[in-house]
Amino acid sequence: xxxxxxxxxxxxxxxxxxxxxxxxxxxxxxxxxxxxxxxxxxxxxxxxxxxxxxxxxxxxxxxxxxxxxxxxxxxxxxxxxxxxxxxxxxxxxxxxxxxxxxxxxx
Amino acid sequence: xxxxxxxxxxxxxxxxxxxxxxxxxxxxxxxxxxxxxxxxxxxxxxxxxxxxxxxxxxxxxxxxxxxxxxxxxxxxxxxxxxxxxxxxxxxxxxxxxxxxxxxxxxxxxxxxxxxxxxxxxxxxxxx
Numbered sequence: 001x002x003x004x005x006x007x008x009x010x011x012x013x014x015x016x017x018x019x020x021x022x023x024x025x026x027x028x029x030x031x032x033x034x035x036x037x038x039x040x041x042x043x044x045x046x047x048x049x050x051x052x053x054x055x056x057x058x059x060x061x062x063x064x065x066x067x068x069x070x071x072x073x074x075x076x077x078x079x080x081x082x083x084x085x086x087x088x089x090x091x092x093x094x095x096x097x098x099x100x101x102x103x104x105x106x
Numbered sequence: 107x108x109x110x111x112x113x114x115x116x117x118x119x120x121x122x123x124x125x126x127x128x129x130x131x132x133x134x135x136x137x138x139x140x141x142x143x144x145x146x147x148x149x150x151x152x153x154x155x156x157x158x159x160x161x162x163x164x165x166x167x168x169x170x171x172x173x174x175x176x177x178x179x180x181x182x183x184x185x186x187x188x189x190x191x192x193x194x195x196x197x198x199x200x201x202x203x204x205x206x207x208x209x210x211x212x213x214x215x216x217x218x219x220x221x222x223x224x225x226x227x228x229x230x231x232x233x
Contacts, residue, residue, distance in 0.1 A: 032211045034219040043110075043223035044153075044202070055221065087153055089220075093213040095168045098153040 002026050002090055006099035014106065019075040021102040023066075023088035031067045032092045038101075039084045047086075048073065080106070108133035110203050110224040118197075118231050124190040128203030128224060135184045136161050139208030141217030142186040144177060146199040147226070154199075158206050158217045159186055166216060193231045200226040 003026035013019050023033065031051040038044040046055045048064035051071055061076040075082055083106060088099040114126035128142070135142065143158035157167035159177040167175050176189040190197060203224045206217020 030212060032218070036220070041225070043225045044204075044220070045223075046219055046221045049207075049219040089153070089155075091209070091214070091216075091218040092211045094166055094216070095170070096155040096217075098155070100152040 001095055002029065002092060002097055004088055004090060004097050004099035006086075006088060006102050008102060009100065010103040010105070012105055013078050015078055015080065017078045019078050019082075019104060020072050021086065021104075023071045023073070023099050025069045025071075025090055027092075028068050029090045029092040032090055033064075033066070033071050034089045034091065035062075035064055035073050036087045036089065037082075037084045038087060044087070075104075078104070078106075108205060108222050110205065110222055112201060112203050112224045112227040114201075114227060114229070116228055116230060118193050118229060119233050120194055120231055122193055124188070124193050124197070124229060126188045126201055126203075126227065126229070127185050128187070129183075129185045130205075131184070134181075135179065135186065136181045141166075141206035141208060142177075142179060143204045143206045143217055143220060144188045145202045145204055145220070145223075147202070148199045153202075156188070156190075160208075160216075195231050198229065198231045200228050202226045 005024045033051045035048040036044045052064045085101045085103045109131045141158040144156040159165045174191045179186040204220040205222040209218035
């Protein structure tokens with residue numbers, strides 16, 4: 001199975017900050033990498049697919065980059081509604097696996 | 107806009123079988139290349155893909171569960187279901203259903219990213 005490792009596991013930032021966190025795959029997954037936002041008690045939300053493609057309706061302050069084994073998700077200006085846990089997920093092959101998440105708070 | 111909603115028992119006894127249903131509204135479960143998926147999250151942990159089913163009935167399961175899991179689809183009722191046998195405390199988790207968008211990587215064609223999710227249902231395994 002491909003292991004997905006996210007760092008940091010949590011971070012604290014201020015409103016308006018540029019926030020970046022990482023996801024590392026245990027092997028080359030090309031650009032087969034997705035990002036989700038999850039708030040407690042809510043359905044997870046797809047933010048980015050194929051490493052850098054913004055899902056329809058997602059604010060442009062979210063961006064994704066990377067390929068191979070190292071990927072990043074950036075929030076250009078942190079907003080109160082961005083407080084959540086963020087997960088990466090690969091789809092190179094089965095089983096699909098997720099990272100452990102990065103929890104973002106203020 | 108498609109909506110997914112999980113339903114089923116919140117409490118299951120050890121060794122018993124869990125049955126959950128995901129009702130799909132706002133779209134047909136038989137449309138397009140979607141893979142209807144079950145994912146779970148143990149408390150304080152990350153997400154775990156359990157498996158998915160295509161509209162044809164073809165299923166793909168996580169090998170860690172392959173002997174215990176069945177996913178089925180009912181197109182007439184527009185829902186799909188999860189059955190997990192021999193439940194233990196390790197299966198206590200929040201269970202999500204989701205819609206996987208069909209796409210291909212260099213190694214596999216199947217559900218790739220999950221663009222719609224249910225809110226999740228807590229399942230506790232306890233006697």
